[in-house]
């Protein structure tokens with residue numbers, strides 16, 4: 110695409126050429142259809158609209174220096190979407206349909222794959238929702254699975270630069286035995302007020318505490334949280350956070366770099382003790398955190414010096430990106446080369 114300024118792409122929606130749709134009806138999945146429309150025709154009583162039967166995924170395809178397109182750990186996203194479907198009683202999407210839809214969308218939007226070195230990538234957004242009509246509260250009989258693509262830059266406009274987070278005690282994102290551990294739209298709606306408060310006060314995002322005790326770090330609006338101290342990568346263990354594929358990968362990379370890795374509850378008090386902290390996710394990649402401010406006490410935790418990301422976060426960031434773009438060998442078996450011709 111001649112007229113896209115790849116290097117300044119925001120994390121936003123840009124119309125691409127094609128998307129796919131597939132419907133589960135009468136007890137079986139139909140054919141994957143390719144569409145050039147940005148719209149879906151939905152029943153006015155669809156459960157996805159009324160009762161929140163809706164889940165989504167987010168994954169990226171990267172252009173390498175070698176001209177090959179790489180997909181990062183798509184099987185993990187497919188599995189998480191099945192967990193999300195189970196969590197809100199939707200029909201699961203089989204791996205084959207998930208994969209074929211994604212590949213079809215990449216192939217049909219080749220001209221939107223950002224070039225190597227631009228820092229941008231092709232973001233894929235699979236979406237599953239109840240499209241069957243119900244008025245009483247119950248799971249739908251019909252489901253729609255669609256996938257669209259849009260080229261994106263970094264989620265936080267700063268890119269790999271430290272951002273500020275507002276730790277909120279005013280709003281909760283998810284309850285311990287609710288839906289915080291699956292990727293359903295309702296979690297994001299629940300997080301909007303916290304996010305708005307953060308943005309209104311000049312913060313890049315919000316950091317949520319566990320809803321029960323308001324004592325443990327849960328996660329950031331769109332990403333998991335990690336802290337580093339004493340040569341150890343530490344990330345929260347909690348029933349109400351999304352199991353991030355990026356975080357899971359960073360744990361492996363940290364170990365590979367000779368760090369220890371721990372997944373355990375992190376209290377707000379412990380925030381004081383970290384040498385580096387950050388947010389991680391597909392969209393956020395790694396966003397180093399400069400400071401965290403408690404919205405009730407005003408207590409402020411400072412991390413970076415002179416706005417420079419910490420050395421370990423920097424190493425992890427470069428390692429992850431090198432694997433995703435094929436600059437470094439993928440010894441973990443995380444990337445799949447997509448044949449697009």
Ligand code: PLP
Pocket residue numbers: 167328329330331332333351352353354355356389390391392
């Ligand atoms: N947590 C939340 C709430 C998210 O929306 C995301 C994004 O998908 C993540 C964490 C990071 O997960 P992943 O690394 O799998 O993208």
Ligand code: COI
Pocket residue numbers: 166167168331332390391392393
């Ligand atoms: C992602 O990282 O893919 C996300 O889903 C984060 C956010 C844009 C919802």
